[in-house]
Amino acid sequence: MRNRSYAIPDSLHDRLRDAVWHTRTAEDGYAxxxxxxxxxxxxEVSRLEAAYNxxxxxxxxxxxxxxxPSPQGAARGAVIRQRLRAAKQAAQAQGDGQESHEE
Known part of the structure; x- marks a missing residue:
């Protein structure tokens, strides 16, 4: 068996952690x-094999x-980067405006 690494949303990881914690002593829980x-x-793989193979x-x-990222994840990332660039430009413009008033 090998360790693998996959990215999942924090909210799903939190649910995973909480499910393990709260069911770890149950007969059908996970340690x-x-x-x-x-x-x-x-x-899920068994379901896909049954449905498609x-x-x-x-x-x-x-x-x-x-x-x-998936196409949806890439699109979300693009929106976030665009917002960050706009916020940075706004902060720079505000800083430029303050400097001109100080002179």
């Missing part, structure tokens, strides 16, 4: 994050799966 993540991934494992991928 740690990894156990719950493995079970969730196994369930007759219940059989998919053949090995022949190329790379895209890394980085």
């Amino acid at each position: 740690n994050h990894s156990e719950l993540v493995r079970a969730a991934i196994e369930s 007759g219940g059989r494992p998919f053949p090995a991928a022949t190329g790379r799966v895209s890394r980085g």
Whole structure:
């Protein structure tokens, strides 16, 4: 078994942590994050195999799966960067205006 790293929203991570914490002693709970993540991934991959490949494992991928943000995530990032640039420009303009009044 190897460690893997995936980006997930903080809100989903918080829910994961809380679910593990509150159910860790339950008969059907999970002792740690990894156990719950493995079970969730196994369930979803099995669902996809059933829906799209007759219940059989998919053949090995022949190329790379895209890394980085989804198109929606990239769009959100662009909006955030645009807002940050606008705020920086506004702050610079305000600073320029204050300097001209001080002279």
